[in-house]
Amino acid sequence: MLNEMIYLDNSASTRLDERVLDAMKPYFFDTYAVATSEFGYSMGIDAKEGLQEARGIIANSLTATPEEIVFTSGDTESSNMAIKGVCAALKKKKGQHIIVSKIEDFPVLNTAKNLQKQGWDVDFISVDSEGILDLDELKSKIRDDTILVSVQHGNQEIGTLQDIAAIAKICKEKDVLFHTDATHSYMRVPIDVSQIPVDMITMSAHTIHGPRGVGALYVRKGTPLEKWMDGGFQESNRRGGLENIPGAVGFAKAVELVTDKETEFLASMRDYTIKRVFEEIPHVTLNGNKKQRTPQNANITFHYVEGESMTLHLDMRGFAVSTGSACFSRSLEASHVILGIGGDHERAHGSIRFTFGRYNSMNDVDAVVDAIKEIVKQLREISPLYNKEA
Amino acid sequence: MLNEMIYLDNSASTRLDERVLDAMKPYFFDTYAVATSEFGYSMGIDAKEGLQEARGIIANSLTATPEEIVFTSGDTESSNMAIKGVCAALKKKKGQHIIVSKIEDFPVLNTAKNLQKQGWDVDFISVDSEGILDLDELKSKIRDDTILVSVQHGNQEIGTLQDIAAIAKICKEKDVLFHTDATHSYMRVPIDVSQIPVDMITMSAHTIHGPRGVGALYVRKGTPLEKWMDGGFQESNRRGGLENIPGAVGFAKAVELVTDKETEFLASMRDYTIKRVFEEIPHVTLNGNKKQRTPQNANITFHYVEGESMTLHLDMRGFAVSTGSACFSRSLEASHVILGIGGDHERAHGSIRFTFGRYNSMNDVDAVVDAIKEIVKQLREISPLYNKEA
Numbered sequence: 192m193l194n195e196m197i198y199l200d201n202s203a204s205t206r207l208d209e210r211v212l213d214a215m216k217p218y219f220f221d222t223y224a225v226a227t228s229e230f231g232y233s234m235g236i237d238a239k240e241g242l243q244e245a246r247g248i249i250a251n252s253l254t255a256t257p258e259e260i261v262f263t264s265g266d267t268e269s270s271n272m273a274i275k276g277v278c279a280a281l282k283k284k285k286g287q288h289i290i291v292s293k294i295e296d297f298p299v300l301n302t303a304k305n306l307q308k309q310g311w312d313v314d315f316i317s318v319d320s321e322g323i324l325d326l327d328e329l330k331s332k333i334r335d336d337t338i339l340v341s342v343q344h345g346n347q348e349i350g351t352l353q354d355i356a357a358i359a360k361i362c363k364e365k366d367v368l369f370h371t372d373a374t375h376s377y378m379r380v381p382i383d384v385s386q387i388p389v390d391m392i393t394m395s396a397h398t399i400h401g402p403r404g405v406g407a408l409y410v411r412k413g414t415p416l417e418k419w420m421d422g423g424f425q426e427s428n429r430r431g432g433l434e435n436i437p438g439a440v441g442f443a444k445a446v447e448l449v450t451d452k453e454t455e456f457l458a459s460m461r462d463y464t465i466k467r468v469f470e471e472i473p474h475v476t477l478n479g480n481k482k483q484r485t486p487q488n489a490n491i492t493f494h495y496v497e498g499e500s501m502t503l504h505l506d507m508r509g510f511a512v513s514t515g516s517a518c519f520s521r522s523l524e525a526s527h528v529i530l531g532i533g534g535d536h537e538r539a540h541g542s543i544r545f546t547f548g549r550y551n552s553m554n555d556v557d558a559v560v561d562a563i564k565e566i567v568k569q570l571r572e573i574s575p576l577y578n579k580e581a
Numbered sequence: 582m583l584n585e586m587i588y589l590d591n592s593a594s595t596r597l598d599e600r601v602l603d604a605m606k607p608y609f610f611d612t613y614a615v616a617t618s619e620f621g622y623s624m625g626i627d628a629k630e631g632l633q634e635a636r637g638i639i640a641n642s643l644t645a646t647p648e649e650i651v652f653t654s655g656d657t658e659s660s661n662m663a664i665k666g667v668c669a670a671l672k673k674k675k676g677q678h679i680i681v682s683k684i685e686d687f688p689v690l691n692t693a694k695n696l697q698k699q700g701w702d703v704d705f706i707s708v709d710s711e712g713i714l715d716l717d718e719l720k721s722k723i724r725d726d727t728i729l730v731s732v733q734h735g736n737q738e739i740g741t742l743q744d745i746a747a748i749a750k751i752c753k754e755k756d757v758l759f760h761t762d763a764t765h766s767y768m769r770v771p772i773d774v775s776q777i778p779v780d781m782i783t784m785s786a787h788t789i790h791g792p793r794g795v796g797a798l799y800v801r802k803g804t805p806l807e808k809w810m811d812g813g814f815q816e817s818n819r820r821g822g823l824e825n826i827p828g829a830v831g832f833a834k835a836v837e838l839v840t841d842k843e844t845e846f847l848a849s850m851r852d853y854t855i856k857r858v859f860e861e862i863p864h865v866t867l868n869g870n871k872k873q874r875t876p877q878n879a880n881i882t883f884h885y886v887e888g889e890s891m892t893l894h895l896d897m898r899g900f901a902v903s904t905g906s907a908c909f910s911r912s913l914e915a916s917h918v919i920l921g922i923g924g925d926h927e928r929a930h931g932s933i934r935f936t937f938g939r940y941n942s943m944n945d946v947d948a949v950v951d952a953i954k955e956i957v958k959q960l961r962e963i964s965p966l967y968n969k970e971a
Contacts, residue, residue, distance in 0.1 A: 207609035219597035219792075264654030264794060267812035267822030298821060301811035397823060402609075404654060404794050404825030421691035422657040431688060432657030433787060435794030 205548045208400040214444035215402065217241075218437035242436050245443035249407050252378065252446050253392065254385040261408045261426045262439045266374040266395035269408040270298035270341075272419040272430070273370045273391040277339050278306060279417035281368075286336025288312040292324050294531040296347040298393070299372050303341070316342070320533045321480035322351030326361065333365045340369050344392075345376030348528040348544055349479030350488030352380060356387045363388040368414065374398060374406075378449040379457070379486050390414050396438070400549055401445030405438035453549060458486035460547045460556050465489050467560045472567055474581055478529065478542055489545040492534070493563070495577035496541045496570050504566045510559055595938045598790040604834035605792065607631075608827035632826050635833035639797050642768065642836050643782065644775040651798045651816045652829045656764040656785035659798040660688035660731075662809040662820070663760045663781040667729050668696060669807035671758075676726020678702040682714050684921040686737040688783070689762050693731070706732070710923045711870035712741030716751065723755045730759050734782075735766030738918040738934055739869030740878030742770060746777045753778040758804065764788060764796075768839040769847070769876050780804050786828070790939055791835030795828035843939060848876035850937045850946050855879055857950045862957055864971055868919065868932055879935040882924070883953070885967035886931045886960050894956045900949055 222237045246257040263269045278289065291303045293315045307313045314332045317325050324342055333340070340362050345352050355371050362369035370391040373382060377394045384392070392409035396402050410416055410429070422431020461484075468475055468491055478490040493501070525539035534542075543563070547556075571577040612627045636647040653659045668679065681693045683705045697703045704722045707715050714732055723730070730752050735742050745761050752759035760781040763772060767784045774782070782799035786792055800806055800819070812821020851874075858865055858881055868880040883891070915929035924932075933953070937946075961967040 206613050209610070212609060219602060220599070223596050264658070264825070265822050267810055268654070271810045271812070271821075296812075298810075298812040301821065305808075305811045395823075402827075403823060404828050418695075420657055420661045420688075421695045422661070422686075422688040431661075431691065432655050433785075433793060435654070437792075438794045 205398060205400045205546075206550055207402060208445060208448055208549065210448060211401055211441045211444045215437040215441040218440050223436075238436050241440050242434055245436075245439040248443035248446055249394070250409075253409055254383045255409055256412070258427060259384075259410055259412055261410055261429050262434065262442075263406045263408055263430065264404050264435070265397070265406040266296075266372065266393050267298040267406075268419075269393040269395070269406045270370075270372055271302055272408055273393060273410075273416070274299065274302045274306070274339065274341055276416040276419055277368055277370070277391075277414070278311065280415035281338040284415075285338045286334075288314070288334055288337045289339045289341065290314045290316060290329065290332055290337060291341045292316050292318060292343065292353075294318055294322060294346055294349075294351075294528045295341065295343055296372060296374065299341050299343065299370075300527070312336075318351075318531055321483075322346055322349050322478075322528070322532050323480060323483065324353050324358070326354075326357060329358065330361055330365075333361070333367055337365070337367050340367055342369075342371060343375075344371045344373040344382065345380060345485040345488070346479065346528060347375050348526060348542075349490045349532065350375070350484035351479040352376065352483045352485060354483075355382070355389060359388045362390075375488070376485050378446055379454050384409065384411065391416075396442035396445050399445045399449055402438050402441040405435060405442045407442065454486050457547045457551075460551060460553060461486060461489045461545070463553065464545055464547075464556050464560060465491070467556075468563070471560070472564055476538065478532065478534070478538075487547045489547075490542055491545075492529075492538045492542045493567050494537070494541055495574050495581060496567055497574075500570055501541070501543065501563075501566060504570075505559075505562060508562050510562060595788060595790045596940055597792060598835060598838055598939065600838060601791055601831045601834045605827040605831040608830050613826075628826050631830050632824055635826075635829040638833035638836055639784070640799075643799055644773045645799055646802070648817060649774075649800055649802055651800055651819050652824065652832075653796045653798055653820065654794050654825070655787070655796040656686075656762065656783050657688040657796075658809075659783040659785070659796045660760075660762055661692055662798055663783060663800075663806070664689065664692045664696070664729065664731055666806040666809055667758055667760070667781075667804070668701065670805035671728040674805075675728045676724075678704070678724055678727045679729045679731065680704045680706060680719065680722055680727060681731045682706050682708060682733065682743070684708055684712060684736055684739075684741075684918045685731065685733055686762060686764065689731050689733065689760075690917070702726075708741075708921055711873075712736055712739050712868075712918070712922050713870060713873065714743050714748070716744075716747060719748065720751055720755075723751070723757055727755070727757050730757055732759075732761060733765075734761045734763040734772065735770060735875040735878070736869065736918060737765050738916060738932075739880045739922065740765070740874035741869040742766065742873045742875060744873075745772070745779060749778045752780075765878070766875050768836055769844050774799065774801065781806075786832035786835050789835045789839055792828050792831040795825060795832045797832065844876050847937045847941075850941060850943060851876060851879045851935070853943065854935055854937075854946050854950060855881070857946075858953070861950070862954055866928065868922065868924070868928075877937045879937075880932055881935075882919075882928045882932045883957050884927070884931060885964050885971060886957055887964075890960050891931070891933065891953075891956060894960075895949075895952060898952050900952060 218241055246260045249260045250257045291299055303313045316328050342353050342358050344355055359369050368390045371389055372393040374393055374395045378399050390411045395406040418429055420431045425434055474494040476492040525536045529539035529542055608631055636650045639650045640647045681689055693703045706718050732743050732748050734745055749759050758780045761779055762783040764783055764785045768789050780801045785796040808819055810821045815824055864884040866882040915926045919929035
């Protein structure tokens with residue numbers, strides 16, 4: 192009952208770009224002072240300028256203002272901060288109802304489930320067979336006491352992109368706050384907050400070859416949000432804790448290094464993979480929408496194939512494959528995403544996720560597809576079910 | 582109304598040790614995979630081994646077991662997790678009363694104040710004129726519905742060390758959980774959890790030349806603690822979020838690099854600073870206890886001197902000085918620590934914190950004391966109050 196995934200980039204956490212580390216180094220060894228104080232010494236002021244410059248770069252990538260960016264320790268913290276912060280701020284003022292999609296990644300999904308345990312009313316909106324949110328269902332579920340809708344931008348497993356402009360419009364009309372987890376789409380699929388009335392956006396550095404342990408939350412000016420982590424007055428009093436300035440600077444450098452050309456190349460590797468697999472391997476299903484998907488993601492079910500066997504065989508050939516989603520670990524449950532798009536356990540079981548990154552080439556794509564082709568053939572030859580049905 | 586501080590090590594956040602960065606590098610560039618999955622591919626398993634090895638090193642430093650260590654994004658998160666986690670777990674079972682000291686650093690102090698706003702009953706225990714906790718007051722405040730005592734190990738400003746063995750014993754006898762914030766003492770003053778019945782310990786990497794954005798919480802086996810940050814099952818299901826493996830590995834390396842000899846040298850720089858200042862500059866007060874203090878800290882009030890002027894003059898001479906505590910920023914309030922030990926605004930105003938680190942030498946100490954001696958003399962010459970009173 193496993194959802195198998197292969198990372199051409201060898202991990203859900205991408206390799207750090209050397210240029211990112213170079214940008215961080217001065218803040219490790221020279222300008223390492225605390226930047227919090229406004230009455231600071233020269234080094235502290237330099238460090239603060241580095242932090243503010245990084246904040247400006249992240250803000251600019253969304254057409255936001257620097258004051259609207261809060262640095263965090265990653266996307267999990269950003270989503271916890273967003274949802275719990277708004278819930279704490281509006282609980283007594285408006286109500287205790289929130290809405291999320293059924294295929295959210297664990298930071299949003301499990302935060303919603305935790306709130307449910309605490310007495311919150313939570314609706315989980317369905318998606319169609321390609322993972323696209325049912326907008327009519329969303330509209331029908333919004334009530335007077337609904338305080339927040341949280342629907343992801345790009346899916347973590349099947350790459351499906353939601354129409355966040357349409358969702359934001361619905362929320363705006365109904366006067367409900369809208370948060371989107373953009374961990375898997377940030378910098379690959381543009382979001383312009385001056386055009387789309389989204390209130391909060393979760394971002395992470397690790398998906399774009401930035402450092403781990405660093406993320407950010409975009410918070411539209413005026414959004415009611417209770418402080419996350421008590422402590423000092425850092426991040427405009429929205430998140431206590433000594434700033435991870437090298438991390439923020441590295442995140443900003445990672446943002447600067449992403450180019451449209453590179454993103455187009457990731458999409459071309461994705462499309463080439465899908466094309467070759469569909470032309471050369473029978474009994475396959477593409478999970479997710481063909482066009483509305485993140486450029487770096489392909490997710491394909493190879494029917495009549497055992498996931499664990501595939502993992503082992505690919506690993507032996509030097510391809511990094513993992514089971515379950517990146518946030519998943521101790522469970523043998525089938526992926527809630529594959530089940531959410533109407534797949535059964537058999538489909539979840541034989542699915543492979545390809546994640547393309549900066550350090551991949553078309554040669555890698557050919558090599559992994561060649562390997563899969565051989566392995567699938569071998570495994571099917573010894574599969575009783577395949578020989579009976581196919 | 583400022584508490585002035587000088588960092589001989591130039592910051593409350595110490596300079597990263599190059600050897601720490603070298604230890605982190607393989608996890609940036611080679612073994613960067615997600616280590617969460619238990620059914621993982623080879624690289625993921627290698628990364629997981631790196632994480633577990635780091636966990637073992639932190640555990641060993643406290644005579645704890647690896648399962649008792651939770652990695653976090655720093656001491657602020659560790660203290661929030663500890664206090665809020667226990668409060669959430671025991672609220673309905675035992676009560677809503679907690680106890681902290683009056684001179685805690687902001688992560689503990691402001692978490693306690695936040696809980697107070699939410700309806701919790703919080704007692705703030707006094708300290709004497711050297712910052713030592715009143716154990717009789719502590720004993721008298723523990724009630725049947727008290728669930729937690731949180732008292733720091735070493736103070737962030739005046740360096741005073743609390744007798745955490747005695748506090749832990751009191752808590753153990755009264756069946757109350759005990760958390761200590763050891764951010765400023767960890768690895769400089771030993772804590773052995775096999776000898777001292779402390780339940781939770783906050784630690785941070787940035788104070789021992791490790792990376793920023795990384796900390797840990799020791800959680801004694803069996804301690805009731807609600808999960809912090811919903812998401813994946815990382816950190817034995819106690820903290821969701823992709824593991825910052827390079828950060829954890831860097832933290833562990835920083836721990837390994839601390840030696841008793843180095844700590845003794847920091848103490849000798851501290852003692853030499855105090856000796857020279859008291860012999861050569863009149864009208865000074867040592868803040869904190871002379872013996873029960875962290876080896877790297879000296880905090881001295883220079884009476885009849887304006888804090889802001891001192892800052893400016895020292896900065897011009899190349900010494901990094903900050904105003905307010907490290908977690909403090911936008912406020913001109915006097916330090917709650919100096920007020921807590923019975924100091925007045927004038928005393929808070931002219932206090933300087935010295936923090937000694939790996940990259941300091943006795944020459945640095947002489948240079949900064951020489952500079953302070955000159956500056957204090959100049960500033961007093963133009964001080965009407967000094968010329969009237971002294």
